[in-house]
Amino acid sequence: MPNNARSPFERIVGGSxxxxxxxxxxxxxxxxxxxxxxxxFEVAKTEKDKRIIELIEELVDKTIRTYxxxxxxxxxERIFMVRPASIKKLTDSKFERGFYSPLAHYxxxxxxxxxxxxxxxxxxxxxxxxxxQSGRVSKKGQADVRVYRSGT
Numbered sequence: 001m002p003n004n005a006r007s008p009f010e011r012i013v014g015g016s017x018x019x020x021x022x023x024x025x026x027x028x029x030x031x032x033x034x035x036x037x038x039x040x041f042e043v044a045k046t047e048k049d050k051r052i053i054e055l056i057e058e059l060v061d062k063t064i065r066t067y068x069x070x071x072x073x074x075x076x077e078r079i080f081m082v083r084p085a086s087i088k089k090l091t092d093s094k095f096e097r098g099f100y101s102p103l104a105h106y107x108x109x110x111x112x113x114x115x116x117x118x119x120x121x122x123x124x125x126x127x128x129x130x131x132x133q134s135g136r137v138s139k140k141g142q143a144d145v146r147v148y149r150s151g152t
Contacts, residue, residue: 027103034104041086043111049118053079056119060126071130074107079122081111097121100128 012020045053053076061071087095087110098109098121107125111118 041082043081043083052119056122060123064130074129078106080108084110084112098125100125
């Protein structure tokens, strides 16, 4: 199953075509729920933030190409900025300043007062996003997808 707007994965392995379609649909629904959970913590992007995001995306793509990779496309609206100290609350202290959710296919980064720290954290998360990813339908044949492979 090729990557498209419905799935963050370049490939989904295992299961029938019907199971893969069901799994992707469940993923879309779950993804929408996850995005709604972070809304109270979100901060609006300023024009300056948008320029930083664009620049960092270009630099990450260039870096991946330099090392022989093919950067995966990623929609800028899937980058969410949240208030400082929000990530720990949203992830039960699993992450600190940012994270990438391969299943929900979004990046969440805290927006500190430092533009440099914001750019560094965003670059780190975008390297995860723009690397190769594939999903696998559960071995039990259930309509559920797990991250199977992630990397460049």
